[in-house]
Amino acid sequence: MSILLDQSNRVLVMGVTGNYGKFFVTDSGGYGTTVVAGVSPGRGGGDVDGVPVFESAHAACNATSADTAMVFVPPHLVRAAAIEAIEAGCKLVVATADEMPVRDTIEIRAAARANGARLVGPNSPGIISPGKAKMGFMPSFCFMRGPMGVISRSGSLSYEGSKRLTVAGIGQTTVIGIGGDPIKGTTAAEALALFHADPETKAVMYLGEIGGTEEAAVAEYAARKDAKPVAALIVGKTAPPGKKMGHAAALVGSKADSHAAKTKMLAKSGVYVCKGLSDLVPQAHNALAAAS
Amino acid sequence: MMILEHEAKALLRSVGVAVPRGTLIKPGTRAPRVRDYPVALKAQVRSGGRGKQGGVIRVDNAKALKAAAKKLFATSFGDEKPEVLLADPWLPFDRELYLSVTIDAAAEGYVVLYSPKGGIDIEDGPKPARYPIGAPWKFRTHELRAVLETVEKDFQLRERVISLAQRLVETAAARDCHTIEINPLVRLKDGELMALDAKIVYDDWAHYRNADILAQRDGERRRADKLLRASLEMGHMYVKLDGDIGLISGGAGLTMGAMDTIHQLGGKPACFLDASPGPTSTRGYKPAFALLDGDPDVKVILVSVFGGGTHMNRVANAMKANMATRKSKKPVVFKLDGTYVEQVPGIFDTFGAKNHVSLEAAVKEAIKLAKRA
Numbered sequence: 001m002s003i004l005l006d007q008s009n010r011v012l013v014m015g016v017t018g019n020y021g022k023f024f025v026t027d028s029g030g031y032g033t034t035v036v037a038g039v040s041p042g043r044g045g046g047d048v049d050g051v052p053v054f055e056s057a058h059a060a061c062n063a064t065s066a067d068t069a070m071v072f073v074p075p076h077l078v079r080a081a082a083i084e085a086i087e088a089g090c091k092l093v094v095a096t097a098d099e100m101p102v103r104d105t106i107e108i109r110a111a112a113r114a115n116g117a118r119l120v121g122p123n124s125p126g127i128i129s130p131g132k133a134k135m136g137f138m139p140s141f142c143f144m145r146g147p148m149g150v151i152s153r154s155g156s157l158s159y160e161g162s163k164r165l166t167v168a169g170i171g172q173t174t175v176i177g178i179g180g181d182p183i184k185g186t187t188a189a190e191a192l193a194l195f196h197a198d199p200e201t202k203a204v205m206y207l208g209e210i211g212g213t214e215e216a217a218v219a220e221y222a223a224r225k226d227a228k229p230v231a232a233l234i235v236g237k238t239a240p241p242g243k244k245m246g247h248a249a250a251l252v253g254s255k256a257d258s259h260a261a262k263t264k265m266l267a268k269s270g271v272y273v274c275k276g277l278s279d280l281v282p283q284a285h286n287a288l289a290a291a292s
Numbered sequence: 293m294m295i296l297e298h299e300a301k302a303l304l305r306s307v308g309v310a311v312p313r314g315t316l317i318k319p320g321t322r323a324p325r326v327r328d329y330p331v332a333l334k335a336q337v338r339s340g341g342r343g344k345q346g347g348v349i350r351v352d353n354a355k356a357l358k359a360a361a362k363k364l365f366a367t368s369f370g371d372e373k374p375e376v377l378l379a380d381p382w383l384p385f386d387r388e389l390y391l392s393v394t395i396d397a398a399a400e401g402y403v404v405l406y407s408p409k410g411g412i413d414i415e416d417g418p419k420p421a422r423y424p425i426g427a428p429w430k431f432r433t434h435e436l437r438a439v440l441e442t443v444e445k446d447f448q449l450r451e452r453v454i455s456l457a458q459r460l461v462e463t464a465a466a467r468d469c470h471t472i473e474i475n476p477l478v479r480l481k482d483g484e485l486m487a488l489d490a491k492i493v494y495d496d497w498a499h500y501r502n503a504d505i506l507a508q509r510d511g512e513r514r515r516a517d518k519l520l521r522a523s524l525e526m527g528h529m530y531v532k533l534d535g536d537i538g539l540i541s542g543g544a545g546l547t548m549g550a551m552d553t554i555h556q557l558g559g560k561p562a563c564f565l566d567a568s569p570g571p572t573s574t575r576g577y578k579p580a581f582a583l584l585d586g587d588p589d590v591k592v593i594l595v596s597v598f599g600g601g602t603h604m605n606r607v608a609n610a611m612k613a614n615m616a617t618r619k620s621k622k623p624v625v626f627k628l629d630g631t632y633v634e635q636v637p638g639i640f641d642t643f644g645a646k647n648h649v650s651l652e653a654a655v656k657e658a659i660k661l662a663k664r665a
Contacts (some may be wrong), residue, residue: 101501103465137600
């Protein structure tokens, strides 16, 4: 199994006639994702690579039974498109956009909660269940099917990390990019709960950063008696305090935000902490060995 | 981005929060219009811990004001010198409190934090009381009252804090603030609350719906030098570090991962430079090179990009175009990976560049070249 995404998700693309939308239909469709509809106000009635285009998410969901939405609209329109898809009945909405105001994410999260739906993102590479389906632009060759669940705060780091695992023969159930923003559609704690419930996931690799509170949730999970083994890489050891490192949440403000504090806390909870990118594969092996 | 105290106070004043009537003093002002002494003369800087670094001076007369202003203008706080000072009246108060509204992951949105003992040692004291709200429209005064009842016994003060907190939540949402922090919030002799200090962090990405944020961003770019400005205008994120390996990377996580790898293998990164504002943009690499070529501390440039939506054939072609017009002789080491990476060697062959397969190999090469330079 995998979490959240496989071939059974019927995917609707919000903003399907833009460059990203078009590329996604071809690239993701080719990977195996079931893309059933697109939405582009003013362009309804046409198609993108054989995928029908509708005027609204409501019309698209009615006609195609779409239950999952991929949002490819400019940052200032993401809130509107995501909430439209949620209220049309989509239970999973993936928004990769960065440069989104946090207040918009708060509103989408509230709408998702009120409608029993889930947002993944924003400022995220999306989500991929290797060999099944992907929602995002991740380079497919970095991934393969296997026993490790991967959670990442960063897109490029999820590619680098997953490729290292794949080259070493460690496949992934699902790789989920929870994103680099302070408010996330899906948090590390929520992603961990999903992997915990997935029988095929034997261990989890967490790719984190300085700043924020996600790592505390990872430590809390790892300390549970029934927890699956967790390995973690935290980047930003060389980041100076008080400076925002690209991601809005990646900032060492207090002592708890620092690399030293986070790795210490994780190690104390039994997490296999990587000493750096070069140590990723050995710690993944350790976590998997502990699972069997 | 964080704004200056006097700007934060102006925003608070505009939504009806009481703040001292202060006077701004610019460098070279001969006779600041301060009538009543004593005043608190405060350096206007963005770095934290200003009070502990001597950035606030009590001044009792015009002569002392002149001397204190001269001293503050000459002082560096972190890496910034104040461009302006704020002279606030020195007000007598009987309680110092802490109140803030900020974004919090666990709260799924906004949270109100309150401590009955504010001041400069707030981080060392007990944790403030916490009221998680989530979406701003979920704020309820009775819920906050229930949280504050245990920590604040003075009910008249408590009610004032509650209505102020509601105002701050509404302001944070309407004006796209990540954080509005009032520390200290004081109770004056007559019982009124006043914000003696204020810290506001704006949401950078709300610039299109808030002219103040746009102006702040423009100010940030104006303060940057010419080379950095060109890079910032491409949407790059740049933080200068103290090493000699200039890193051009994509994605915040992998950029930090590369910085850490450089450090681990015995080198020192010269910067955090995330040059991937959009999945299809490649024109931004030119100002990134110009910035690092113009930095005398940078001995070698390492380009490390792992792209999904960013296609490597386009990045490789951008590198080719860039290397053809570049004047600097600083060596460049490449590590490109991601979508269409298989086309990179063919493109690199046409201008004699080599693409390293692993980050470690690229970093080792960069360290070697930096030592030779």
